[in-house]
Amino acid sequence: MKVCSWSLKNKDNKEIVVGEGAETEIRCPSPCYNTMLVLEKNARAGWYTCRLTSDSISHKASVKLNIPEPPVIIMKSKPQTADCTEGLESINVSCKMANDFNFTLSCPDNDVKTGNAEESLIVDIPCKDKLDSLKCTCNVTHYDETYSQNLEVPVLKSGDSFCVSENGWPKTKAGSTATQSCGPERVGNKSRTCDENEDWGSVFNYCVRKDVDNLLKSAMDIAKGYGNTPEEVGNIFSVMTNVTNLEYEATLADVEAFINTLGALNTATSNIEVIGDSVMTDFIESATNVLSMDWSDGNKTYKENLSANYLQSVEGLLQNIQVNQSSGYSTTLMQFQVRQKDIKYPRTIFDISLRLSTSASQAKILAIKNLSELLPNRFLDTESSSIVVAVALQSNKSEPSGINLEFPLKKKKPRNHEIICVRWQNSMWDKEGCEWKPRNNSHATCDCYLKGGETMTGKNSRVRMSLSTLMSKSPIELPGxxxxxxxxxxxxxxxxxxxxxxxxxxxxxxxxxxxxxxxxxxxxxxxxxxxxxxxxxxxxxxxxxxxxxxxxxxxxxxxxxxxxxxxxxxxxxxxxxxxxxxxxxxxxxxxxxxxxxxxxxxxxxxxxxxxxxxxxxxxxxxxxxxxxxxxxxxxxxxxxxxxxxxxxxxxxxxxxxxxxxxxxxxxxxxxxxxxxxxxxxxxxxxxxxxxxxxxxxxxxxxxxxxxxxxxxxxxxxxxxxxxxxxxxxxxxxxxxxxxxxxxxxxxxxxxxxxxxxxxxxxxxxxxxxxxxxxxxxxxxxx
Known part of the structure; x- marks a missing residue:
């Protein structure tokens, strides 16, 4: 039996497996007499090795690729606002490279500086001109491609509105945004906008813990195809469980980083087969911890996007991670069940009565609390009325599937108010394929079916869906x-x-x-x-x-x-x-x-x-x-x-x-x-x-x-x-x-x-x- 594999030895002399990912593609037609590794333009540099093993004989070949990393440009000005009202005549504008590339720093009516690490330019403030801002540019040429980073410094003149400095936030022109650096254990920044009424807005905290940031980078490496193995995926989930269990004040930026980590792992597990009850347990534990964090900061749209990405990642991981257990697993916010026998027999999960009508050989069910109220809702004058239930089915037959659920409602349904049974589709709730069956005012019964094109066909076909209910806020208005x-x-x-x-x-x-x-x-x-x-x-x-x-x-x-x-x-x-x-x-x-x-x-x-x-x-x-x-x-x-x-x-x-x-x-x-x-x-x-x-x-x-x-x-x-x-x-x-x-x-x-x-x-x-x-x-x- 022939087995083909690829690996990469990076600049740290560490060898990692290269598999299918966002930046890699392995082509190995059957029978695998030859193989090809296709890399994206910004792939990693190092020694790539191909191994072809047949029985006890192994063949390998290596090649070194010198691919410079893309430039990372950081520009700053000190102070952040060019203040003409206090007699300031110049500001300091700096350009910094995270890696050694030659660059040029230029500002209007000022000299041009070149460098390869960090350079600063003393820039005269155009107080006598009518310019509202000063625009400086840092240019980098990388493999015949030019990368640019712009920095726009607001110019505060006499008569302009501004916000006074407070709590470390500098004096800022109205309509502009000020930034602050994070603490020693975090990366990123904080930002705050001065509105047109000279009032400071809310502080947006984009500071992420360093261990969370490193976890995200590791997951993104796996999603790109570097180290994409079941063992590495399991290690990431294990580390994520430990990090999310730590007692610290998590910011919404931390929440976003964890959600992006789940998204990267979802991408990774769609390219490899991950089997393990412990992996599923760590995944559910980590997802529960993320959902338990404080989501109160940030505007509504931002949190809706986060929750939509969270559900999409959870859905995908529920489908991709294969398990053999039948006892399930429960946390404070999630309950997981696996059905491999008697799938059509009704069961209860988080007080939800569920009956499957399917030929699937396996059904994985995950009930999620405290998520439905965070998700975006395109149905006007409605609100979330139950928790979310995610279902992943696997079958080797081509028969349509249906699900009957009886949701306990968060609050009793008022008279003449309508319940809408919905399923998650294209990052939004959709009522197509689901039907509400009125029974009583404390429960909502939903019948949902796979739409045409979603029917499971072929060997080991998989399908997933997330279901919930919405309740109208106002009574139904009868026509006429x-x-x-x-x-x-x-x-x-x-x-x-x-x-x-x-x-x-x-x-x-x-x-x-x-x-x-x-x-x-x-x-x-x-x-x-x-x-x-x-x-x-x-x-x-x-x-x-x-x-x-x-x-x-x-x-x-x-x-x-x-x-x-x-x-x-x-x-x-x-x-x-x-x-x-x-x-x-x-x-x-x-x-x-x-x-x-x-x-x-x-x-x-x-x-x-x-x-x-x-x-x-x-x-x-x-x-x-x-x-x-x-x-x-x-x-x-x-x-x-x-x-x-x-x-x-x-x-x-x-x-x-x-x-x-x-x-x-x-x-x-x-x-x-x-x-x-x-x-x-x-x-x-x-x-x-x-x-x-x-x-x-x-x-x-x-x-x-x-x-x-x-x-x-x-x-x-x-x-x-x-x-x-x-x-x-x-x-x-x-x-x-x-x-x-x-x-x-x-x-x-x-x-x-x-x-x-x-x-x-x-x-x-x-x-x-x-x-x-x-x-x-x-x-x-x-």
Whole structure:
């Protein structure tokens, strides 16, 4: 059996294995009679050796490559800002080489210096010119290629804005960035920007511990192809575990270096086969330690890029590192499982129920906490709602694979909020290939499948995916529902205005008897407060953004709607009680004085007490949870939980009493000898019955649907959506039903309106004379 290998002996006389990597490519066609090593332009210098071993015989050949390392240019100025305001005439600009190359240092209107290690140039400051900055250049020629490094020194002139020096940060021109060197145990620098308002920004710490920097360099060497062996990869992971376990204050730069180390190892393991349970354990331990570090520094975009690179590296290493263990491994933030038998049997990992539908011969599963909230999210108005689960499958069959997961949610899903099952694809969350199955509000069930092109084919094919869930921050908005609400409220308000106007117009003519007076007084109050409630809802819809910014305004609207609707229903209750008394006690009619007292207490006092007690109870005992700040309406938490029940329960009782009254009145009317009275009174009683018979089912059904709207979740299917539309339509058209029953359904009111309309005609008729007193002597509603 022929075995071919390459090695490199560097300038330190250390021999390292050369394998496949970012800078190396080994070409050895089968059978391997000859081999070729292809190197990148910036490959390492030294002795390259090729060994061809066949059985016990070994052949080798070596060649020396002299490849100079690319130049590393470091430029600095002292001071960092050319300050013309303090009489400074010159600054010191230096150019330094990390390796010996000839270079030239030049600045405008100054001499050019040459050197090969470090040179400084005293540069005159152009204070008299209008230049905002001074630009110096350091040029290096390397193998017929020119490398340049520029340094732009800001020039501070009289009248320019600047930040004063503080805590070691020098005086800096506005819009410029100052830097500081790191401590003795770190490499890199710190930077801080002076903004246009002459305020110092946050300090960005790019200082990395030297041992972390050396670890990263070693990993990058392996990724390039130098020392790329399973043993070296295992050594890097072992060192990384020890370094990340050290107790020290890690910076975000340290976190980035560790993530880059994982990325380099991911690249390395994609070119070689790494097998070892201990390697997987060290990898998980190291990844956990990195995720446990402080990620608070840096802006959001920077941290999102770090987290995306972290997940991509973890995914790749989970796929590349081969293990034989079945017991798994757990840390505080990660739990790892391996399945080689009974793969389709459901299991639990970090309380996540997982079921695989696959022909894979091996499945590696890694659940990761505290990562999902760091990852970039392109789905607007959503937030992370569960942890991340990474899955790596290996199979020798070409059958599609599916995964069913039941995630425990970080917080209970609010009603009407949507869950999005997502998978990590192209450095972002993607919902394609995953489907959410609504079950309950504490768990999210996801069915995910491999998309077309990802199906495993061929021998030992591998595939990986990372899954999680997102939850919408706002309730789902049903299409057209807001438009229906606004149109219905507009029609209802117009109907109620017309009704109240007509009642005022014909008041004296239609309230000659006590029972008629009771009926119209109750109807006017019902219409008036329904009108106020509808206006309050309309105002809430039109100024929704403003109510979010001013909670007091939202509270006032919630209190107003609660009170106005209760007053409306309690006046319906008063109307039914008067009708019931009138028909049951024919010879003991209710006097107007008694009616006033009872109606004012029932129609006004009872609703006000109910609203006041409800508000005080929830304000004092439930931390201000009286209303929903998103809707400016009462809250529903669960059955018999939430302030909405202080509205629904009284309404439900009133509707039941009105239904009982309606049945009782119908039975009484079927017994003429009992329901004796004048013909006019019987007709008015029938009209009251007509009002109750129409409005009670309409209002009762509307708010019964309203209760279902609070109980049902629109994400559960088509029925809750239909209920929401039905509730919106019936509720917004309540004013129209009052107009139909109170005017269009009453012949006497229609006759009086006809008389009043005829008053506008030129000729003076008898009907005109009859309607004139009714208009001129219109009394109050009470």
């Amino acid at each position: 529902l807001e438009e229906i609400t606004l149109a219905g409220l507009g029609a209802s308000i117009c109907s109620l205005v017309i009704f109240v106007f007509v009642e005022c117009l014909v008041w004296k003519a239609v309230t000659k008897t006590d029972i008629a007076f009771f009926r119209h007084t109750a109807l006017v109050n019902i219409a008036t407060f329904l009108l106020l409630a509808n206006v309050s809802f309309l105002v809430t819809s039109l100024i929704q953004d403003l109510t979010q910014q001013h909670p007091t305004m939202c509270l006032v609207l919630a209190l107003a709607k609660h009170l106005f609707y209760l007053v409306m229903f309690f006046w319906m209750f008063s109307l039914s009680m008067i009708l019931l008394h009138q028909l049951m006690f024919v010879f003991s009619p209710v006097m107007r004085k008694t009616f006033f007292f009872v109606s004012i207490f029932t129609g006004y006092i009872c609703p006000m007490v109910t609203v006041s007690v409800t508000y005080m109870y929830y304000h004092l005992t439930h931390d201000g949870s009286y209303y929903d700040p998103h809707t400016c309406w009462l809250k529903y938490d669960a059955v018999l939980q939430g302030s909405i029940h202080a509205f629904l329960l009284p309404v439900g009782v009133i509707v039941l009493i009105n239904l009982f009254t309606m049945v009782k009145v119908i039975v009484t009317h079927l017994r003429p000898q009992v329901s004796a009275g004048t013909v006019d009174e019987r007709e008015i009683a029938k009209s009251i019955l007509k009002v109750i018979a129409i409005l009670t089912p309409v209002f009762g059904v509307s708010w019964a649907l309203g209760f279902l709207v609070f109980v049902l979740d629109v994400t559960d299917g088509i029925l809750p959506k239909m209920v929401s539309y039905a509730f919106t339509i019936t509720t917004s058209l309540q004013g129209l039903f009052i107009l139909l029953t109170g005017i269009l359904g009453e012949i006497k009111v229609q006759n009086e309106v006809s008389k009043c309309v005829s008053c506008v005609k030129p000729e003076r008729s008898e009907s005109t004379r009859n309607c004139t007193p009714s208009i001129k002597k219109n009394s109050s509603l009470f």
